[in-house]
Amino acid sequence: MKHDCDYHPGDPAKWHCGECQIHFCSRCMPDADQRKQHALCPKCNRAMRYLGAATEVVPFWNRIGAFFRYPFHTDPLLVIAICTLVPLVITGNIVGLIVSLVLVLALLKYTYAVIRHTAEGHMKPPPVSVAFSGSGFDIVILQLLVFILMGALVSAAMMLGGPVLMLVALALVVLALPASVMVLAIEHSVAAAVNPMNLAVLISRIGSPYFLLYGYLILLSIASGAAQEFAFNHFAPQMANILAGFLNSTFTLMLFHMLGYLLFQYQEELGFASDHQDEESLGELQNRDRTHRFDADIDMNLKDGNYDRVQSMLKDSLKRDPSNAHRLEQLHALLTARDDHQELYRYHPRLLTMLADRNDGESLASLLNTIEKTEPGFRLNDPELALHCARTLYHRGQFKPVLKLLQDFHKRFPDSECLPHAYLVVAQALANGLGQWEKATAFLTFIKKRCVNHPLQEQIDVYLQQAQNHEPLKGPKASFSVE
Numbered sequence: 001m002k003h004d005c006d007y008h009p010g011d012p013a014k015w016h017c018g019e020c021q022i023h024f025c026s027r028c029m030p031d032a033d034q035r036k037q038h039a040l041c042p043k044c045n046r047a048m049r050y051l052g053a054a055t056e057v058v059p060f061w062n063r064i065g066a067f068f069r070y071p072f073h074t075d076p077l078l079v080i081a082i083c084t085l086v087p088l089v090i091t092g093n094i095v096g097l098i099v100s101l102v103l104v105l106a107l108l109k110y111t112y113a114v115i116r117h118t119a120e121g122h123m124k125p126p127p128v129s130v131a132f133s134g135s136g137f138d139i140v141i142l143q144l145l146v147f148i149l150m151g152a153l154v155s156a157a158m159m160l161g162g163p164v165l166m167l168v169a170l171a172l173v174v175l176a177l178p179a180s181v182m183v184l185a186i187e188h189s190v191a192a193a194v195n196p197m198n199l200a201v202l203i204s205r206i207g208s209p210y211f212l213l214y215g216y217l218i219l220l221s222i223a224s225g226a227a228q229e230f231a232f233n234h235f236a237p238q239m240a241n242i243l244a245g246f247l248n249s250t251f252t253l254m255l256f257h258m259l260g261y262l263l264f265q266y267q268e269e270l271g272f273a274s275d276h277q278d279e280e281s282l283g284e285l286q287n288r289d290r291t292h293r294f295d296a297d298i299d300m301n302l303k304d305g306n307y308d309r310v311q312s313m314l315k316d317s318l319k320r321d322p323s324n325a326h327r328l329e330q331l332h333a334l335l336t337a338r339d340d341h342q343e344l345y346r347y348h349p350r351l352l353t354m355l356a357d358r359n360d361g362e363s364l365a366s367l368l369n370t371i372e373k374t375e376p377g378f379r380l381n382d383p384e385l386a387l388h389c390a391r392t393l394y395h396r397g398q399f400k401p402v403l404k405l406l407q408d409f410h411k412r413f414p415d416s417e418c419l420p421h422a423y424l425v426v427a428q429a430l431a432n433g434l435g436q437w438e439k440a441t442a443f444l445t446f447i448k449k450r451c452v453n454h455p456l457q458e459q460i461d462v463y464l465q466q467a468q469n470h471e472p473l474k475g476p477k478a479s480f481s482v483e
Contacts, residue, residue, distance in 0.1 A: 003051065007303050015048045017041040024048070028300060030292030042297060060261050061212060066123070067261070071253040076110075076125045080253075083107040083131075084245035088238070106131045107249060108140045111256045115185035118260025119267070125253075138188070145190045146180060178217060179203050179210070182259050206266050213262055217255055224251035298330065310334060311343075328354050336366075341374045349385065356388045361396020364389055368401055380405065383416040390425045399433030402426065410450070420447045420456040427463065428473045441467045 003013040005025035013023035015032065020043045026032075032039035037050035060067075071080065083103040090096035110131035117126045150173045157169035176199045183202060184193035192198050203210050224247055231243035294317065301310045314331040318324065332351050335343045344351065348371050355364040368389075371378050380386040386405055393402045402425060409422045416422075423443045431440035444467060448460045466473050 007300050014051055015039050015041075016051055017044065017046065017048045019044045019046050023051075028296050030296055042300065060209070060258060060265055061216075063261065064216075067254050067258050070125065070257045071250040073125045075128050076114075076253055078128045079107065079110050079131045080246060080249040084242060084249060088241060105137055105140050107252075108143070109137055111252055112139045112143070112185045114253060114256045115182060115260035115263070118257055119186060119263035121264060125257075139184070142184060142188065142190050142193070143181075146184060146193045149190070149194050150177075150180075175214070176203070178214060178259055181256075182263055185256075185260070186263065206262065209262070209266075213258065216258065220251055220255055220258075224248060227251075307334065307338060311338075311340075322350075325354055325357075332363075332367075336363075336370075341370055345371050345374045349382065352380075352389055353385060356385075356392040359392055359395065361393050361398045364392055364396075365398045365401045368405065379407075379412065383409070383413040383418045383422070387418045387422050387425070390422065394425050394429050394433070397433070399429040402429040402433075410446070417454075420451040420454045423447050424456065424463070427467070431467055431473045437467050437470050440473065 003016070003023045005011045005013050005028060006022050007028055008025050011025040011027065014026050014034075015024040015029050016022070017024070020041060022041070022043065024039075024042075028042070029039050034050070039048050039050070040046065041048050071077070083106060086103055087096070087100040090099055110126070113126050113130045117130075154166055154169050154173060158166035176196075179199045179202045180193045183198055184190070187193070227247045228244040231247065232240045235243060294313070298310050298313060301307075301313070311331070311334055314327055314334065317327045318331065321327065328347075328350055331347065332344075332354070335347070344367060348367065351367060352364065355367065368378075380389070386409070390402045390405050393399075393405065406422050406426050409416075409426075410419055413419060423446060427440040427443040427447075430436040430443070441464065444460055444464050447454075447456065448464070451457060463473050
């Protein structure tokens, strides 16, 4: 069943808190341990149920092409080639018979590993070593026992009820065979694989898609048989054996991969959780980064309407890390949205610095206007910050706030090294922004007379000439000549 995140609609849920009845996505749980399938609810701090990829799995009927491509990866091709070609080149003695039998067992073992591997979320085939490692061959023996028990069931039906009951039993056995194979691959238990209750529960939980899958399996089996018959009718016996073996192994891998994917798709209904294992993740360290956890908590509290809580969290964070520009930006956005003039005024030196560094003249002008409402006649007491803000405002076309910010600068900061640069910005705002050339000339003249020894003095005559000609105040042109 598909569930979306309660905080990010459209994003598939990965975790569910049974206590709070809330679904969370990966963005809400950046500190969760998906490998161990462990996470604590950010609301009640209790362990949550991991949903895996159950809410985002593509239905198997939309991946038919991927099922056909599955056997043609390198690892399954090597397994098929070894198990198909080696028996054809060895001699027909007892050693050759034993080797052929072992290779058949290896191929069957690999196909059952495909089911489990796919159900765990691996869309790439298992490695070649899985087929030829020393352990795991018992699954083939278990499957033979399942077939024997199913055959015994059909025979018993024949003896007890005649052909009609036998046909009914045979139909039920054939219908339940894919479910039995899936149960055996996951649980490695003959009793579970032949238990009618287990099989009925699995089929009922999957529902109608099980019968759709069954139809695909029948079609694949018919296609495999037709392809092998074509090989025997049109090729030499040796080549036909090679092609038939290759086709039989290929179609078998497709079938078993499809069975594993059905388990993966309906994992929530079947009571387990797994996720896509072949995609690159962000890594354990990033997943457990407390910064991401803090951002997720802020996001959820904002969407829950807990604005006081968010404001308190941000202020506490800035106490611990006063230079954190990201937290300061978040606090500015929250205070602006809440129209909290008092708090904006309280944090105004840091907020103005941040906005000037970001070259955000519009927000800077808005914040200055807000501060003016809180404290009429407000003036910055830091000449460097005032100049920094004024330059940002000027470059963003906020000319009147520049004049207001730098008003009486020479009286407030008579000995500041920023004085010539501040009044040059005023002159540029008057001339270039407002077309008030006479006032701009007055400020330039003030700089020329007042700041005699300042390095900017060398450029003032150029600015004065530009103001006299009603040209934009840009200063002297750059020169790259070398004397």
